[in-house]
Amino acid sequence: MKCTSRSTILSSNKRTPARFSIARALVCSQFLLLSVSAIAAPACLPVSEDRILGRDLARTDARFTSLGATLQLGYAPTPGIARVFSAPELERIARSNGIKLGRRISGEGIEDCFEFPVHTPMDAELLAPMRDVLPRDAALQIEDMVHTPIPAGRVEFPLSSLEPAAAGGSDVQLWRGFVQYTDTRRVALWARVRITVTQRVVVTNKDLEADLPIDATALRIQERSGPWRHEVLASRIDQVAGQVVRQRLSAGSEISMSVLAKPPAIRRGDLVRVEVQSGQAVLHFEAMAQTTARAGEYAELRNPITGKTFRARAEAGSRAVIVIGKDPPL
Numbered sequence: 001m002k003c004t005s006r007s008t009i010l011s012s013n014k015r016t017p018a019r020f021s022i023a024r025a026l027v028c029s030q031f032l033l034l035s036v037s038a039i040a041a042p043a044c045l046p047v048s049e050d051r052i053l054g055r056d057l058a059r060t061d062a063r064f065t066s067l068g069a070t071l072q073l074g075y076a077p078t079p080g081i082a083r084v085f086s087a088p089e090l091e092r093i094a095r096s097n098g099i100k101l102g103r104r105i106s107g108e109g110i111e112d113c114f115e116f117p118v119h120t121p122m123d124a125e126l127l128a129p130m131r132d133v134l135p136r137d138a139a140l141q142i143e144d145m146v147h148t149p150i151p152a153g154r155v156e157f158p159l160s161s162l163e164p165a166a167a168g169g170s171d172v173q174l175w176r177g178f179v180q181y182t183d184t185r186r187v188a189l190w191a192r193v194r195i196t197v198t199q200r201v202v203v204t205n206k207d208l209e210a211d212l213p214i215d216a217t218a219l220r221i222q223e224r225s226g227p228w229r230h231e232v233l234a235s236r237i238d239q240v241a242g243q244v245v246r247q248r249l250s251a252g253s254e255i256s257m258s259v260l261a262k263p264p265a266i267r268r269g270d271l272v273r274v275e276v277q278s279g280q281a282v283l284h285f286e287a288m289a290q291t292t293a294r295a296g297e298y299a300e301l302r303n304p305i306t307g308k309t310f311r312a313r314a315e316a317g318s319r320a321v322i323v324i325g326k327d328p329p330l
Contacts, residue, residue, distance in 0.1 A: 044082045044113040048152075050182045052076055052083060052114050060112045061090070063101055071097070079116040079151040079187060086111050116181060118149035126191055129155045130175070138197045138228065143172055145191040153181030155189065162195075165227040171196070173227060195228040201254045202234040208249040211292065213263045216241040224254065231256045265295040265314040272301055274312055278324035287312075287320070 045060040054071035057064045073093065077083035085093070090112065094101045123142050130140060157177035165173050175193050178186040203222045208214060219237050234240050234255045243260045266272055266289045276283040285303070293299035293314040301320060302309045312320035313327060321327075 044115040046117045047076050047114045048116070048182065050076055050184055056114060057085070057093070057112060060114075064094070064099065066099060067093075067097055076182070077115055079181065080118045080149060082113045082115045084111050084113040116151040118151050120148075121146060121150050121189070125155060126157070126177070126189065129177070130157045130191075130193070133157065133159050134195065134228070135197060138195055141194045143192045143194055146189050150179050150187050150189065151181040153179040153186075155179050157189070157191075159230070162193075162228060162230070164229070171227045196225055197228050198223060198225040199233070200235055202237055202240050204249055204251055204253050204255065206251045208245050208253075210246060210248050211244050211264060211267075214240055214243055214245070219255075231258055233257070234260070262294055264292045265297075265316050266291075266293045266299045266318055266320065268292050270318050272299070272312075272318050272320050274301065274320045274322065276322045276324065289318075 045056060047056060051072045052074050053069065054064065054067035054073065055069040057073060058067055058069075073085075074083065091101060093099075123145070126142065126145060127140065131138075134140060155177065156179075157175055161176040163174045163176075165171050171194050172192050173195060175191050177189040177191070179189060180186045200221055200223050202219050203224075205218050205220055208218065216237055219240055221235075221237065234257055239257070240255055240260060242263070244263050245255070245259050246261055247259060249255065249259070268289050268291055270289040272287050272289050274285055274287050276285075287301040287303050287310075290300040290302055290309060295314055295316050297314050298311045299314045299320060300309060301312055310322075311327070312322045314320055
């Protein structure tokens with residue numbers, strides 16, 4: 001658009017109607033104001049710390065070069081927002097620090113402003129820290145990610161913040177991270193990612209019942225691919241054989257180390273040999289187990305003669321021990 005100060009524009013020896021001339025004049029005036037503002041507005045000084053210091057102000061305003069370099073003048077702004085020191089505020093800082101303000105150098109504004117520069121994040125900026133915490137052979141792809149501008153800083157995506165894949169067959173996972181842009185400040189990040197990990201795992205050949213020792217013939221090693229999982233899967237048969245699972249597993253299941261446990265030392269219904277220790281004295285008798293317990297746990301036992309129920313510490317081989325003065329009383 002070409003702006004002119006004339007109230008009318010002649011075209012083919014005819015005058016443009018006044019209403020169009022007024023509208024054009026308003027648009028031109030706004031355009032010129034914006035242009036002048038854009039030219040005159042000084043660029044804000046970038047900061048990288050929690051607070052704006054004396055050395056920051058001295059960098060943008062030469063009149064404050066004598067100001068203490070580490071003098072704290074205020075908190076740094078939120079990324080994307082400028083912190084402006086107005087003329088009265090600058091005068092107050094000068095008076096408080098014995099500085100006599102003279103005229104500013106030609107071309108400088110009457111205010112000083114500071115900001116954290118921001119930028120729109122790129123895939124590569126997020127992929128690098130993600131790969132740092134994933135297995136080397138994991139396949140990683142970003143499906144979607146944060147699009148709001150962020151400040152420069154250290155980008156982190158902790159594995160603990162990677163959520164499980166949603167139910168329903170989707171392998172896409174939400175991964176939350178952050179950019180640490182000062183020692184005490186960070187901005188949240190997120191990305192929806194597709195991670196594929198291939199690993200050798202122990203798989204069941206048949207259904208496994210809870211609390212029953214697992215035979216090695218019920219297991220096999222298989223290479224499987226799938227989304228990243230936080231749980232650690234058994235990768236060797238000797239990690240599983242002879243152990244029990246805390247819950248029933250169907251044939252073809254992978255075995256998480258978290259579901260494995262040692263076999264019970266005492267099972268409900270077992271005839272248990274009980275040893276009672278009191279100083280040098282030792283008493284033995286038999287009792288019926290009312291509960292299942294592993295070595296080191298307490299089992300509920302019933303004396304078949306008196307019918308009394310008591311607790312004793314389970315030991316391997318269907319045995320239980322009570323130490324008078326340490327264990328619960330009979």
